[in-house]
Amino acid sequence: MAQVTTLLVAVICLALIFDFINGFHDAANSIATIVSTKVLTPFQAVLWAAAFNFLAFFLVKDHKVANTIAKTVVEHYITMHVILAGLIAAITWNLITWWFGIPSSSSHTLIGGFAGAGMTHALYMHGNPLAAVDLKPILVIIAFIFLAPIIGLLIGVVINIIILHICKHARPVTAERWFKRLQLVSSGALSFAHGTNDAQKVMGIIYVALVSQKVIGSGAAMPEWIxxxxxxxxxxGTMSGGWKIVKTMGTKITKVTPLEGVSAETAGAITLFITERFGIPVSTTHTITGSIIGVGLTKRASAVRWGVTINLIWAWIITIPISALVAGLVYALIQIF
Structure with missing residues (x-):
């Protein structure tokens, strides 16, 4: 029993480490535009974003996204080794993409790792690996790899056009001053949405670990400490920042003004609020990237650096399969030792 308890504690610690890494990996999503438009310094921006990340704890009590994550692997195939392998794979891929400044999805890294470890466990049990995963939520998650940035893009275009129409007679200096103030609101909303969506994914993992060890019963209410x-x-994690990805998100996709920053952040926040309402674990990275592209398109298609964008899309596509593969290898190594 002591060994099991130690493993459970190790898994919970790894899950929280992943959440911390998720914070600094995804800090760019909330602060890239507000830093690139010089509304806040990088240090001020991460403090602002972190505060709104944590504010979600007090206001969000219906953890639908956590429930979806918990159900991606069928309960029969969930073991502590499956969870451990999934977390190690997710942390590994997150650190690799952070090191190279690639804004990939921490969410999909975790989902891919969890699913890949579960499928490998099924193979070890001489079963069908596809039987280990619930394909319905997996297919929805895969669909939103493409749908989330498209929704963000479309909302970004609409919001930017509306704002441009409203402000077409405004003095440029006055408008810029107001939009710099409004960026504080829009970036705060995006950070809040980021907290509600991304923190829940690790909640789901810790919850299934507790169920797996029979610390709580299946279907029991989530303990408040999670x-x-x-x-x-x-x-x-957000307070620690992720400056390489900030540079990619804030300057390499398209040049962003305070007005456009408000449009992109508002579009990203709206998309995340909608998906969280329906319990769909989407990528904050994908969503805000789509929103930034949408804002760039309202100027002209050439305002978007499509070479950078295409590279990002390839990173998104390979994240789940690579994470699943790494998790499978980690699970196999765990079985050897």
Missing amino acids: PLACYSAIAL
């Missing part, structure tokens, strides 16, 4: 720990970890 959301508190997850929101704290992601907020602390």
